[in-house]
Amino acid sequence: MDQPQPMNLPMDAHRRSGAFPPEVIAQIQRTATEGHYEIRGWGAKRDLPTFDDLLFLTASLTRYPLEGYREKCDTSTVLGTRYASKPLQLAIPVTIAGMSFGALSATAKVALGRAASAVGTSTTTGDGGMIAEERAASRLLVYQCLPSRYGFNVDDLRQADAIEIVIGQGAKPGGGGLLLGQKVTDRVAGMRTLPAGVDQRSASRHPDWVGPDDLRIKIEELREATRWEKPVYVKFGATRVVNDVKLAVEAGADVVVVDGMQGGTAATQDFFIEHTGIPTLAAVRLAAEALRDIGMEDTVQLIASGGIRTGADVAKALALGADAVSVGVAPLIALGCNSPTYWQDGSDHDASDGYQALGTEAGYCHHCHTGRCPVGVTTQDAGLEARLDADRGARQVTNYLKAMAMETAALARACGKSDVHNLEPNDLVALTVEAAAMAQVPLAGTEWIPGRQDKI
């Protein structure tokens, strides 16, 4: 075969445009052909200030560390102590975020539930209701009350362990959910009271209330319907965090969940994912400060989410004031998301054809919206779903969650803390001016916190 001749291009021929780099050119070309925005899964892909921009000042002479492998460091976490008669008692400060049956396969939901139960934490339902398999697999299950109210019913409400009223999510604060027709199978459609195969577009506001004054009444209704037993969480995408946290607390929330812009989704418009909300790093600090402002930091618990991957992320979120974190994309990766292979009938199989058919490859796939997940996690296709082994998946997620909790505790011990919740902003410095400003911790090597007049 003839090889293409190497072109004799001048050295500056591949001058990349800042405004119109190749990926932007491709995006404009695609939009011009299809006439609409790109819909995709996952969260923001752009570079943002993150927890990676923070470092721990672990113990030395001024503070002594705890023995890493010997001295106890408590990771147990209680959520919902304000009004609920049955708060959630978690063994670790990491919970599984809301992801719907519909977006995820039933096997994925079951694997996550088993893993969470094995490590003593909770999972969360999602838009579309509760499936019996998940209820059976998850010892602690948080039931979401979403604008769509798909599959929402009082029976499942009663068999939940906590209730999460979803105002919005980090991937698309202000936008409703999407589930494209290829994933709206008969079972998914039946649960959502929709015709099978429709491109399902969820509402972005609740159908029966608007605003903080109404939310207070809504929370009371849900508590009345469940005898004031269950913690009520209020979740929103991080935008006007300080006011939102204060209003949610005023409305009676037991737990506030703040989802930063890195928070994932199974299908959302790309312009929402990349251009709305604020980074998780800034959101955690603002939310914690809002709770302190109104003296509720010991009464209302704060869950931070959006792009959390490691025990170091967890420890930093806790140090900035979160009581727990939620993870969504990360445990899906532990299940097999973006793996080049899948495990079926006792051996590994190559999944690259599946990725190629979606126009992507392992490591870059964000094609949850297509329902053609090559590793069986975000699909409703029986053949693809069979590529996910529930036992193996549960084991992998269990390993991952355990490792995260161990990392968190190890960092806390190194900071001299016998409880991961004793980590504090004082234990942190920032690598960049941006992170220093957002987290309100000093730039490493200085006493400077951008925006503050006083020295620390």
Place this chain on the structure above:
Amino acid sequence: MEPVILSCAELSTREINAALAALPDGASARVLEPRGRHNLAVGLSNRVRIDIEGNAGYFIGGLGDGPDVVVHGFTGWSVGENLQAGSVRVEGNASECAGASSRGGTIVIEGDASSRAGISLKGGTILVGGNVGHMSGFMAQAGVMLIGGDAGDALGDSLYEAVIYVAGTIASLGSDARIEELTESDVRAVKALAELGGASFGHVQPENVTRVASARGLYNFDALKDQKY
């Protein structure tokens, strides 16, 4: 059996709802002096009759799965929200979002309902003797509405499989809603609904109502077809 008497002047919402939830099937209760109290008779699963003797607030009879609730007065927002079984009857007018997301059972508003009546409806039956405000039937997925009076703007916007019958005029239809020909089975259905609604639906002539349903043009994305959202 004599009805149990519960007064909002003396009892908290929690005490009233706990007392209502404890009633055996077939029992009845009267809730006195509601004075706009929210969340009365919510989340009940017993087969009981509850009379609320005056005007009440938000979510009356919400999340119900069996009881028959009658409000002898007006209600605030979202009466009978997410109702699954049983009924809620309002003898006066209802505020916004009457019957939001209701999945079963029957909600009867003898007077007028405000905007977004039947929003997100998922299988319930909503009967309004008088008028409804704008955006009624918004995103209604399943179930049926009968409006005895006039409907405001954008009726049935983004409807799925729910059907809306209107006896009076329609200010305007919402996106993807259309008027369909009335069949004999529609006439029979409307006759039965009007009978279920009672005296305040006496003026409804089943053969003269307008049937509104989804044109199903928005069920699937097609940006190149100039879809109107």
